[in-house]
Amino acid sequence: MGSFSRRTLLAAGAGAGILTACGSNTGRGGGGSGPRLSHWYHQYGEAGTEQAVQRYAAAYQKARVGIEWRPGNYDQQTAAALLTDSGPDVFEADGPTLDQIRGGQVLDLTELVDGVKGDFRPAVLGPKTYEGKVWAIPQVVDMQLLYYRKSLLEDAGVEPPTTLDALVDAAGKLTDDKVKGLFLGNDGGAGALGGTPLYAAGLQLVTEDGGVGFDGPAAARTLGKLHRLHADRSLLLGAPTDWSDPAAFVQGLTAMQWSGLWALPQVRKELGDDFGVLPFPEDGSDGRPAVLVGAYGAAVSARSRNKEAAKEYVRWLWVERIDYQRDFALSYGFHIPARISLAARAPELEEGPAADAVRFTADHGHAQPLLWTPACRTAYQDALSRIIRSGADPESELRAVVRKVSAELDRVKKSS
Amino acid sequence: MRRRGALWFWVFVGPFALGLALFTYVPLLWSVALSFFDARNTVTPTDFVGPANYTAVLGDDGFTDSLRTFLVFTAFIVPVTYVFSLSLALMVNRVRRARAFFRSVFFLPAACSYVVAALIWKMSLFSGVRFGLANTVLGWFGEDPVAWLATPDPPWYWLVIVTVRLWLQTGFYMILFLAGLQRIDPVLYEAAAVDGARPGWTVLRHITLPQLRATSVAVLLLLVVGAFQAFDEFYNLLSDARGYPPYARPPLVYLYYTALGQGQNLGFGSAGAVILALVVAVVTAGQARWLKPGRTDGDG
Amino acid sequence: MDDALVRAGRALRLVLLISLALLFLIPFYLLVRNGLSSERDITSPEWTFFPAVLRWGNVRELFDDPSVPFARSLLNSALIAVATTLGTLVLASLAGYGLARIPYRHANKVFHGILGTLLVPAAVTFVPGFVLVSSLGWVSTLRGLVVPTLFPAFACFVFRQYFLGFPRELEDAAQVDGLGYWRTYWRVVVPNARPVFAAVGTIVFLGAWNSFLWPLVIGQDRDAWTVQVALSSFTTSQVVRLHELFVAAAVSILPLLLVFLCFQRWIVAGAERSGID
Numbered sequence: 001m002g003s004f005s006r007r008t009l010l011a012a013g014a015g016a017g018i019l020t021a022c023g024s025n026t027g028r029g030g031g032g033s034g035p036r037l038s039h040w041y042h043q044y045g046e047a048g049t050e051q052a053v054q055r056y057a058a059a060y061q062k063a064r065v066g067i068e069w070r071p072g073n074y075d076q077q078t079a080a081a082l083l084t085d086s087g088p089d090v091f092e093a094d095g096p097t098l099d100q101i102r103g104g105q106v107l108d109l110t111e112l113v114d115g116v117k118g119d120f121r122p123a124v125l126g127p128k129t130y131e132g133k134v135w136a137i138p139q140v141v142d143m144q145l146l147y148y149r150k151s152l153l154e155d156a157g158v159e160p161p162t163t164l165d166a167l168v169d170a171a172g173k174l175t176d177d178k179v180k181g182l183f184l185g186n187d188g189g190a191g192a193l194g195g196t197p198l199y200a201a202g203l204q205l206v207t208e209d210g211g212v213g214f215d216g217p218a219a220a221r222t223l224g225k226l227h228r229l230h231a232d233r234s235l236l237l238g239a240p241t242d243w244s245d246p247a248a249f250v251q252g253l254t255a256m257q258w259s260g261l262w263a264l265p266q267v268r269k270e271l272g273d274d275f276g277v278l279p280f281p282e283d284g285s286d287g288r289p290a291v292l293v294g295a296y297g298a299a300v301s302a303r304s305r306n307k308e309a310a311k312e313y314v315r316w317l318w319v320e321r322i323d324y325q326r327d328f329a330l331s332y333g334f335h336i337p338a339r340i341s342l343a344a345r346a347p348e349l350e351e352g353p354a355a356d357a358v359r360f361t362a363d364h365g366h367a368q369p370l371l372w373t374p375a376c377r378t379a380y381q382d383a384l385s386r387i388i389r390s391g392a393d394p395e396s397e398l399r400a401v402v403r404k405v406s407a408e409l410d411r412v413k414k415s416s
Numbered sequence: 417m418r419r420r421g422a423l424w425f426w427v428f429v430g431p432f433a434l435g436l437a438l439f440t441y442v443p444l445l446w447s448v449a450l451s452f453f454d455a456r457n458t459v460t461p462t463d464f465v466g467p468a469n470y471t472a473v474l475g476d477d478g479f480t481d482s483l484r485t486f487l488v489f490t491a492f493i494v495p496v497t498y499v500f501s502l503s504l505a506l507m508v509n510r511v512r513r514a515r516a517f518f519r520s521v522f523f524l525p526a527a528c529s530y531v532v533a534a535l536i537w538k539m540s541l542f543s544g545v546r547f548g549l550a551n552t553v554l555g556w557f558g559e560d561p562v563a564w565l566a567t568p569d570p571p572w573y574w575l576v577i578v579t580v581r582l583w584l585q586t587g588f589y590m591i592l593f594l595a596g597l598q599r600i601d602p603v604l605y606e607a608a609a610v611d612g613a614r615p616g617w618t619v620l621r622h623i624t625l626p627q628l629r630a631t632s633v634a635v636l637l638l639l640v641v642g643a644f645q646a647f648d649e650f651y652n653l654l655s656d657a658r659g660y661p662p663y664a665r666p667p668l669v670y671l672y673y674t675a676l677g678q679g680q681n682l683g684f685g686s687a688g689a690v691i692l693a694l695v696v697a698v699v700t701a702g703q704a705r706w707l708k709p710g711r712t713d714g715d716g
Numbered sequence: 717m718d719d720a721l722v723r724a725g726r727a728l729r730l731v732l733l734i735s736l737a738l739l740f741l742i743p744f745y746l747l748v749r750n751g752l753s754s755e756r757d758i759t760s761p762e763w764t765f766f767p768a769v770l771r772w773g774n775v776r777e778l779f780d781d782p783s784v785p786f787a788r789s790l791l792n793s794a795l796i797a798v799a800t801t802l803g804t805l806v807l808a809s810l811a812g813y814g815l816a817r818i819p820y821r822h823a824n825k826v827f828h829g830i831l832g833t834l835l836v837p838a839a840v841t842f843v844p845g846f847v848l849v850s851s852l853g854w855v856s857t858l859r860g861l862v863v864p865t866l867f868p869a870f871a872c873f874v875f876r877q878y879f880l881g882f883p884r885e886l887e888d889a890a891q892v893d894g895l896g897y898w899r900t901y902w903r904v905v906v907p908n909a910r911p912v913f914a915a916v917g918t919i920v921f922l923g924a925w926n927s928f929l930w931p932l933v934i935g936q937d938r939d940a941w942t943v944q945v946a947l948s949s950f951t952t953s954q955v956v957r958l959h960e961l962f963v964a965a966a967v968s969i970l971p972l973l974l975v976f977l978c979f980q981r982w983i984v985a986g987a988e989r990s991g992i993d
């Protein structure tokens with residue numbers, strides 16, 4: 001492309017956008033002076049979130065913080081950007097992943113939580129901790145739970161299920177030619193549930209000492225029951241929106257749906273009091289109810305040119321500014337603050353289904369362990385999908401998974 | 417004189433070749449180098465592991481399953497697309513009225529991105545609930561709705577994938593065939609008619625197809641490469657926030673989830689991609705030999 | 717009797733073509749229907765051919781949505797697609813002409829080296845390519861979005877095939893007039909090769925307009941979003957805004973359909989004379 005076309009386009013005014021964007025993280029935010037910091041967020045669906053984080057950044061005085069709001073596959077973008085010098089200084093991450101930590105791509109943030117470590121929920125701080133050090137500051141707690149439509153259950157004469165068997169029966173009874181009993185995601189639940197059924201059977205994905213936590217007949221028995229949901233045709237499949245969106249539930253396509261706490265405001269708006277929430281019901285004699293919790297955390301890139309300034313900013317926003325943390329968790333969508341003290345003082349969380357959700361998180365919350373790498377996840381999810389939808393034999397499927405996962409866990413242990 | 421030729425050759429070809437070298441060959445060789453290292457979350461690894469990544473990839477049944485699936489998929493989709501686009505071209509070429517209209521209609525989908533096409537297919541045409549168009553039609557006949565993309569048994573998802581692919585691609589190949597058909601000298605057909613050949617199968621077999629050989633070779637090459645390297649429509653149709661089902665999973669999608677996306681096991685991923693490229697090379701080489709390079713049309 | 721048979725065959729062919737054409741148009745119909753519906757109309761259990769009220773307001777809403785700079789992204793896409801198309805046409809046509817016409821001992825090797833890259837899956841070169849471009853300091857720049865995409869092997873291939881079939885007499889006359897390769901190319905060859913430029917240009921333009929992953933990771937600043945990136949932002953991790961997604965998709969392909977309808981005559985003509993096609 002010659003300079004000719006570039007100039008012509010510039011003259012046409014169309015070029016202004018991209019050209020001024022060249023290499024700049026400025027433009028918005030950054031009320032303060034001092035070094036420039038680029039702070040990445042994944043795109044939140046709730047209205048107002050972006051404006052809120054812009055406002056926080058603008059209020060910081062010791063650095064000029066530019067917000068990057070990233071649509072599309074966020075984890076892949078950060079993973080690629082961390083390999084380069086043009087990546088973020090501060091970024092939120094579902095991880096950081098084990099290999100990002102071991103590869104030295106993120107900074108140790110242990111000192112930032114000095115003195116307040118106990119105020120973060122252990123279930124979400126745990127996966128941000130490796131070899132005793134903290135690698136990201138949890139921002140908010142996200143959790144997944146089971147929504148059910150009270151009126152539909154009453155009409156069918158079904159009690160809210162407290163065991164997995166009862167859930168399977170209830171889903172069957174609630175299914176007719178218009179409404180399905182249960183929606184676990186368009187893939188039948190393998191993705192959304194993940195390890196939840198194992199925790200509900202009293203098992204784990206990874207044990208304390210880094211071994212496979214689901215090697216045994218109990219796992220096969222529990223996962224096998226999920227296939228009945230599919231075989232009975234009680235599962236909603238192929239909805240236009242997936243499990244993370246409450247649309248299928250509020251539109252009456254399903255009587256029960258596994259979804260996130262973030263869906264609660266929308267469900268309440270559409271259904272009023274006609275719904276309740278449950279944890280994933282227990283299974284077997286060692287079983288306990290279970291919910292999946294997770295947290296995006298703020299991490300600092302090891303390639304940042306202003307490491308100390310970046311850490312300082314993270315400390316300011318995610319440790320010190322309790323008011324912003326509250327605003328971020330509760331004003332846009334619906335999350336539980338990561339700080340226990342903050343969650344305890346939130347009136348929004350004191351009654352009704354929200355209070356139930358907080359209780360489930362405290363009592364039954366399990367997060368995906370740090371050692372559960374993408375290789376483990378793919379192998380397990382493949383097996384779960386085949387068990388649920390194709391009726392594959394749970395025992396032989398799980399044997400193959402255990403083999404793969406223990407090889408991966410061995411790798412992780414060996415070189416650490 | 418020859419010297420001058422070389423100079424001018426590089427004046428013309430140099431910029432393109434240089435760009436290709438920088439932006440394709442450098443990353444490619446880099447990637448091949450990575451495949452011999454333990455390269456997790458780094459592109460400058462130090463831990464040389466020899467062929468370990470290759471044995472790991474070949475021992476991974478997730479990868480070999482997807483490779484097998486896509487050998488079968490290629491064997492199916494390539495002839496289907498070939499026959500369908502050739503038939504369309506033959507029909508459009510013979511039609512007397514509104515030829516431009518038909519050509520445009522079949523060609524227009526080529527303007528749609530995979531993202532847009534997948535959106536229509538997944539959320540409207542073949543959505544699994546009753547208000548999807550396909551299920552609405554089934555409903556008129558009193559059938560239950562089908563979860564097209566979500567049930568592995570029967571594997572309806574292939575219907576969704578194949579239709580979206582045909583919709584997106586047929587028009588492009590049809591145009592290539594149309595162009596090829598218009599290059600055929602009408603004298604050949606006249607001669608055939610004089611010899612008493614009846615229009616139809618005989619003419620198609622003895623005149624049209626041989627005359628289209630060069631076009632066919634190119635179309636088949638593009639189809640085979642496209643089938644093995646399939647990524648976008650599969651990813652957009654079948655993936656969700658948490659992953660991808662263990663069926664209809666192209667090799668590149670599998671590598672994306674295990675090694676080249678968020679989990680950066682770049683050595684493993686590169687080894688898998690190199691193996692895939694070799695398979696494609698072998699298949700296309702075999703195909704080229706089978707079709708022989710006896711070019712008939714447009715050899716210039 | 718034969719005549720009747722022929723006429724029946726012709727009618728059959730027409731019927732077949734018309735039904736296929738209708739099938740091919742269904743997705744476009746769905747795009748428009750859903751784009752002009754409300755969320756409720758789309759998910760209504762009773763199918764309606766078109767919603768009772770066509771919501772043209774959806775289009776205005778799309779452009780007024782403060783969370784997605786849709787107009788800006790259209791402009792960016794247009795700029796990138798035009799720049800990419802012009803750049804590719806110049807570079808690839810020169811290379812194609814050189815390969816077809818200028819005698820050089822290693823021309824065949826160079827040609828196969830270029831062609832071979834067709835076999836390389838983009839996923840292989842993606843991460844190293846991104847690191848490379850980033851180390852050049854090209855992230856979030858027009859250069860970074862455009863330059864690495866200017867070298868598609870297929871474009872060079874098509875040009876070479878086309879120029880191989882180009883009538884030599886024209887060039888010979890020019891050579892007699894004392895024009896070198898360079899001036900012959902610009903004064904004689906290019907003006908007489910418009911169809912192939914139109915054909916390749918359309919295909920490159922489409923590819924640039926529809927490409928997603930590269931603009932997503934290179935265009936890190938929101939002001940550099942392309943229309944495909946903007947489209948993807950309607951599907952967040954929590955909710956999907958169905959009608960907005962459909963209306964945005966419809967608007968995003970509109971410019972392409974126009975380009976297409978204008979140029980398709982040329983595409984056939986270009987393909988016709990290039991031998992591959």
